Amino acid sequence: MTDAEWALLRPLVQPQASRRGRPPADARRLWDAIFWVACSREPWRALPERLGRADTAHRALRRHARNGTLDRLLIAASPHPLAGGDFRSLAWRILRAFRRVARLLTMAQLLMAKRLGLATALPCAPEHLPRPHLSAVIHRLMPLVRGARPALLRWMIALHDAIPGERRLWRLRD
Secondary structure, X not given: OOHHHHHHHXXXXXXXXXXXXXXXXXXXXXXXXXXXXXXXXXXXXXXXXHHOOHHHHHHHHHHHHHHOHHHHHHHXXXXXXXXXXXXXXHHHHHHXXXXXXXXXOOHHHHHHHHHOOOHHHOOOOHHHOXXXXXXXXXXXXXXXXXXXXXXXXXXXXXXXXXXXOOHHHOOOOO
């Protein structure tokens, strides 16, 4: 990571003063390690020694996924109007890190990446993710289909089956 990239990233990843525990000795090296593993497709144990311990970097990435840091980075890397700064040089690495911990993320975080149009951050094709708004549409339409034709009812059942997505297809795709 270059000095300019770190200057852009540092305000978003700095630990809050009220956070418990010891802050990382070298936050830049920690994020270099996270980005190295996320972009290399290698296992954590393949992390070079110069970047620190693999378990420390892995634990930090999981913590950042839970505390909202990765969400802020995802918004910053997106074309969203609230994205501040020019994160184009870091965007691919941020998306790869988000994808690396996709199985630990909540559905809301995955749907946020989908709504931001960041398909490369998702663990599967966007059409395999759940469709929560489709459920609301079906519930609104159900009173209208009383006495409807069987073909329409089959169509509604198929739509209802599509709402949860296809979790078995959630594999990391490259």
